[in-house]
Amino acid sequence: MxxxxxxxxxxxxxxxxxxxxHAAFVKGQNWADRVVEYTSRIQSYGLPGCTEGQLMDPNTEWWILGPPDSDVDGDGDAWTVDESDESIDRDSLAGWKGGGELNKDQEFVVAFDTGLEDYLDDNDLVIRLYSGYKGKASVWASVDGVDYIQLGEIVGQDGGLPGVPGMLADVYFDFEGRFEDTVQYIKLTRMTNGSDTGMFFDAIGSAVVMEPDSYxxxxxxxxxxxxxxxxxxxxxxxxxxxxxxxxxxxxxxxxxxxxxxxxxxxxxxxxxxxxxxxxxxxxxxxxxxxxxxxxxxxxxxxxxxxxxxxxxxxxxxxxxxxxxxxx
Ligand SMILES: [Ca+2]
Ligand SMILES: [Ca+2]
Ligand SMILES: [Ca+2]
Ligand SMILES: [Ca+2]
Structure with missing residues (x-):
């Protein structure tokens, strides 16, 4: 009894x-709450010292939910190790590896319980990731999860960020008045294939940090x-x-x-x-x-x-x- x-x-x-x-916002930013769908080869990277990455499943969807969490020591490098080569950081990102045909045509969709607002003359979406220098992703947003509008692309740079594997970059997008309502869905689609095109995403959220009026x-x-x-x-x-x-x-x-x-x-x-x-x-x-x-x-x-x-x-x-x- x-x-x-x-x-x-x-x-x-x-x-x-x-x-x-524990609603959508954490310290003023609204982070993705749910993974809606993903193709079969969306996976974690597998940190240096660890074995291969692991394919995403319902138990590991949290890799791209919530606030950024991969860079535990906060040095911008998601692959920091200690003296004995143990990882200090956390392999809590999901995306696609470079290489052959197997990992082509990957995409995933995340959803927000509280929609993302369009702030005038301001960026609205931030995506934290690392990428190979030939990596390229298309970023899409939707109000209803059916019709998507392309916000732009994330393009790896030779010698820049994103473009250095393991080195995190924040990429921002502006909704620019193109949505009738708040954005509930963000979709990331792979655009390039082959070596140095891997991309791994840590977190997806609102760009504007909301601070309440003073108490x-x-x-x-x-x-x-x-x-x-x-x-x-x-x-x-x-x-x-x-x-x-x-x-x-x-x-x-x-x-x-x-x-x-x-x-x-x-x-x-x-x-x-x-x-x-x-x-x-x-x-x-x-x-x-x-x-x-x-x-x-x-x-x-x-x-x-x-x-x-x-x-x-x-x-x-x-x-x-x-x-x-x-x-
Ligand atoms: Ca406790
Ligand atoms: Ca680190
Ligand atoms: Ca805006
Ligand atoms: Ca993460």
């Missing part, structure tokens, strides 16, 4: 809070903070204060887990048909538990410590109750 109750709590609470709390204690500014993903971790109920309500929400979630590598957490993915291949992938897919403050896919005492620390930090200092910086 106790087990049954836990099961219901898992389904009820984790699904209710997972998708709604004045009012519900509108709090709603903006939440909508654009600037919440404090411990503000579990997203009302811009850390208080008893967050503790109650935490208490209700205590003991939940959604680590896909732990069979004890399997219930968290019932009804989804697949589970991301790692806990990190859970967060990239927007499926993190709101009370899992350290993002390790378990709601436990380690999270409580963060909640208590932030409670004192923001309630004792009198500077309640949120912060705008990413860290």
């Amino acid at each position: 106790k087990w049954l109750k836990m099961f219901i709590v898992l389904i009820g609470i984790s699904f209710a809070t997972q998708r709604s709390v 004045d204690g009012g519900p509108d500014s709090c709603e903006q903070i939440h909508r654009y993903g600037w919440d404090l971790e411990s503000d579990i109920v997203s009302d811009c204060t850390i208080d008893e309500q967050d503790y109650e929400a935490f208490h209700e979630s205590f003991g939940l887990c959604n680590d896909p590598q732990d069979p004890a957490c399997a219930a968290a993915f019932d009804g989804l048909g697949s589970a991301p291949s790692s806990c990190h992938g859970v967060w990239q897919s927007g499926l993190g538990l709101s009370a899992d403050l350290n993002q390790d896919c378990y709601v436990d005492m380690n999270d409580l410590k963060i909640l208590v620390d932030q409670w004192f930090e923001y309630n004792e200092s009198g500077t309640c109750c949120y912060r705008m910086s990413a860290n």
